[in-house]
Amino acid sequence: MIRATTTDTRVSRQSYWGDDEFRLEMERIFRRCWLFVAHESEIAEPGDYVTRNLGGEDVIVTRDEQGEIRAFLNSCTHRGTQLCRADLGNSSHFRCSYHGWTFSNSGDLKGVPERKQVFEPSFDKSAFGLVRVPHVESFHGLVFASWNPGAPPLAEELGPAAWYLRGVLDKAGDLVALGPPARARVRTNWKLGSENFAGDGYHLATTHQSPIELGTYLNTEAFPQLEGVSMADMRGRCVVAGNGHAFRVQHYDLPGTEPMFFGYPPDRWQEMAEGLEPGQIDLMSRQSVFHGNIFPNLSLIDAASLSSGDDTPAVSYVQFRVWQPIDSMHSELMLWALVPRWYDDEQRAHSLRANLRMVGLAGIFDTDDLQNWTSVADMSRGSVARATDFVYEGGLSAPKDTEKTWPGDVYDIDHSETNQRELYRRWAELMNDETFASTGAGRRAAR
Ligand code: FES
Ligand SMILES: [Fe+2]
Known part of the structure; x- marks a missing residue:
């Protein structure tokens, strides 16, 4: 049985690993959504x-x-x-x-x-x-398609998420993909990746302890403008943007309004700010990591890091990734590394190295994450396991951030399951919509 409602804090395990559930997802979500x-x-x-x-x-x-x-x-x-x-x-x-x-x-x-x-x-x-x-x-450079003849305009489907995407896509002018996407078949359900990127700050300290110890996270040596600021001053926020879309940002409430785009050359900051609204400048120019998920399966991360050793400059990297469902137990992971068109060869090489090192197929983060997600798949084969639920109760009473002018619902909390609840609210809404029929979704090319 498919179950998950707008108030549910649990999702049945069968919803991830059942073949019938997978077929229904393909029909009601993947033949319908952008x-x-x-x-x-x-x-x-x-x-x-x-x-x-x-x-x-x-x-x-x-x-x-x-x-x-x-x-x-x-x-x-x-x-x-x-x-x-x-x-x-x-x-x-x-x-x-x-x-x-x-x-x-x-x-x-x-x-x-x-x-x-x-x-x-x-x-x-x-x-x-x-x-x-x-x-x-x-x-803004992202090409979406939908099999659904009655699909709403893309901008309508994105809703408030469009404002956040524009922050990522427009701040440095046109972005270009550094080659075709990297691809790998992974043994897990697509939803585990989507829900993690949607805003799982909670797993960082446990799953990703090694990169913290290695010092790949934000540090004042890499970002001189953060002199006197510590990791503890970072405020994580979760954003529910509606229609299943959600984001999480590691943000620094630094004094003043001067733009500071971590990982980009300081002499570009003013120009970068010119294409953005004040709220987008506040969000984008004071973040060390911004990530999220556009429902159902497009994830993104926009961050800055050292490109290799301690003696390399901190550099920005942007990655979009798709969790392509293959069956209930397998997905194809596709990763696109993007850079500003104006990056020279050296900047592109640094950014690509940071991208590969942090979130590439053999990067520090994905190696850690996939270990957990394949483990979840392995431990969900039996009927006893499948009769249990996954729990999404974190941050139930999270306060809304009333200071920020960012659109959607902004929560003043870092470790929360707010965003996963939004993803599964939308998932359940579509899975339970018996009025949607996808037959005849494609049509012949017009002459
Ligand atoms: S299958 Fe006959 S031409 Fe394509
Ligand atoms: Fe992770």
């Missing part, structure tokens, strides 16, 4: 494409000859062969390996071998364009 598919810089030029998975279906995401971003089912409309086998590339057309039907990167069927000999004169090519993903939208 899902992240690519960063615009991955498909910057006409003809650029990447192949991705959208809610369990393989898709090609292209920038067509007119510069428009589109997404199609990666399956020939003749007899279903996989059309594009590469992860990325540039091509104006895709030719099927079976009988040779050829499609443009706008999804239209253009070429049919031996058309006159094999098919009737009435054969209508325009009826066999690729199955188009009905909605594709870009938000």
